[in-house]
Amino acid sequence: MIRDITIGQFYPADSVIHKLDPRVKLFATMIYIIALFVFKGILGLGIITLFLAGIIRMSKVPFKFMTKGLKAIVLLLIITSVFNLLATPGDIVFWKWGSLQITDKGIINSVLMTIRLVYLILGTSLMTLTTTPNQLTDGLETALKPLNKINVPVHSIAMMMSIALRFIPILIEETDKIMKAQMARGADFESGNLIQKAKSMVPLLVPLFVSAFRRAEDLAMAMEARCYNGGEGRTKMKPLKYGKCDYISYGVVVGFLVLVIVAAVLLPFPQG
Amino acid sequence: MSIILDKVNFSYSQETAYKIQALKDINLKIEDGEFIGIIGHTGSGKSTLIQHLNGLVKATSGGIYFNGQDIYDEDFNMKELRSKVGLVFQYPEHQLFETTIFDDVCFGPKNLGLDKKTVELRAYEALRSVGFPEALYFQSPFDLSGGQKRRVAIAGVLAMKPEVLILDEPTAGLDPAGRDEILDLISKMHKELAITVILVSHSMEDVAKYVDRIIVMNQGSVMYDGTPKEVFRQYKYLEEVGLAAPQVTYLMHELHEKGLPVNLDATTVEEAKESILCALRNNEAKRLQ
């Protein structure tokens, strides 16, 4: 159940995607997100689907493992699609009740929104699944370095991000442990109405927060004990370097965006 | 009250790259009123094994029977099982959450659906039996020392009056006096309340002193299962898997090699003392003749 959240988890495998420079993957993810929100029409959607499917294939991460992450957001998906379905005005009205209505635009919108969200989760979790948190922050830090000049604390932000990412699986594990410990004392997290359910979360959340704060304090102490004092003058053990594959990937990603835009201009139907 | 494990296998993260087979083909029968020690190197699957006994984790394959009932049956009452098989986790202090210590101990019995009076009575009894100072009952559990928190957590499970009590390294991180107190308490409860006790421990001395039966885990399988004497006789093999016999076992073997006819099966200091004194007396008697 709680372990099904795959966002922020790394899946070790020996694939081309895993070996890419993290900056390439960050760039690709950004382009991918832009493509997701600018595409229009069935052709563009087809291109994005092919692109995503191809990369999932190449990453050697089992598809089953990726879809697990989706289970966690099913509720969100349902809510957004229902809202889109019922609240979008359109030309052809199939059903109307007060201010609620189902229209042709509403149907298209809700389908597209659901697809976008699912693809968004798949795409971004693909990045975290194939990139270790360390690489990811390394990539971010290097890519955002120019911002240092206008006093943005790039290193601190990157460090915070990597710690946050690293803590997700730890906290999930901890949740699992505490849940079990309370269940051994007869706690029931499943049955009851909403209020009872919310109440039954107290024995889980309090120890979880306590341990999160304790961990944060311990980590800060451990970092200081090893003389960590920010990014100033810190060198890297493995500096990032582009290889041949990385340049090719940049080309592929740019080509992909061009294709999606061309498709949107040529065949903008059905429109979201 | 017997618990039977039949060919139990268990893997963490089934169907992913992180799959770890934590238990391999475990067959065990735990009888009423036994005092069992489980030993094994870190990561040998001890904690995983005991979490099967009250249904917290579900075996990947194999069956578990509690009093002849299959606990994986659709209509099996899991809640009742958890009230009968009390489990104190490793580092149980991490489960405290209430505003006062007393309320926290009440959590278990309250979940059993008992009335308020009985719940409070049980909490009071449980806190007293773990020797917790009464002046602190209504303080926040977060301000206690590690050892005190441990006692509160153990009391939280005792208050449910389980028929089988399982403790996962209850003495880790306690001082020697605290350790003896907790173990004596457990042993006393085993005798007086006639409950089954399963104790996971890394200390061979503790295990040898208190339990009647030892289960040795090695990489997810049961390596030995027998009385302390039988198991510690294999001390050479135990060493190969990162374990050891109690100190006195080594002393007895050395004395035996030096020619003193002592009992090699002594596992506790008391037994060793008896045996050594006896052997010395015999030697003396022979010399005088």
Ligand SMILES: Nc1ncnc2c1ncn2[C@@H]1O[C@H](COP(=O)(O)OP(=O)(O)OP(=O)(O)O)[C@@H](O)[C@H]1O
């Ligand atoms: N929640 C979990 N998720 C994945 N793997 C786990 C989990 N808990 C334990 N394991 C793995 O299962 C194996 C057995 O672990 P277990 O905790 O049962 O060992 P143990 O004998 O209790 O060790 P210790 O003496 O350190 O408490 C180990 O290899 C461990 O890495």
Ligand SMILES: [Mg+2]
């Ligand atoms: Mg353990």
